[in-house]
Amino acid sequence: MPTARYFIVHDPAEDAWHIKYGYDQFGPYKSKDEAMVFAIDAAQKLGSYGESAEVCLMGENGKFRVEWTAGRDIPDATASES
Numbered sequence: 001m002p003t004a005r006y007f008i009v010h011d012p013a014e015d016a017w018h019i020k021y022g023y024d025q026f027g028p029y030k031s032k033d034e035a036m037v038f039a040i041d042a043a044q045k046l047g048s049y050g051e052s053a054e055v056c057l058m059g060e061n062g063k064f065r066v067e068w069t070a071g072r073d074i075p076d077a078t079a080s081e082s
Contacts, residue, residue, distance in 0.1 A: 004046050004053040006039040007064060008032065032057070036067065043070045 007020040016028030017035040021042070029035040036055065043053035047070030056064040 003051045004043065006043055006053065006055045008035045008039055008055065008057045008067075010058065040068050043068065046070060 004021070009018050009020060010016075010032070011018060011028070014028055016030065017032050018025050018027035018029070019035055019039045019042075020026075026038070027035060029038065036057070039055045043055050046053040051070070053070040054066050055068040057067045058064050
């Protein structure tokens with residue numbers, strides 16, 4: 001289980017993206033990709049100290065899914081389907 005989770009969320013009122021970590025919120029970011037870069041960078045730094053961290057993205061259905069885990073990328077589920 002990760003010791004840290006970074007949540008990427010879209011604010012439609014601002015048309016901006018934010019990173020939520022604990023009680024803190026960072027941003028706004030102009031794009032999902034920009035927010036992901038900053039969240040992954042923070043997660044990698046924790047990983048370099050032996051901590052486990054995940055970057056989670058809110059989907060259109062309002063549920064979060066893990067997009068990246070410190071130290072490795074999550075394999076694409078569709079890549080293994082044949």
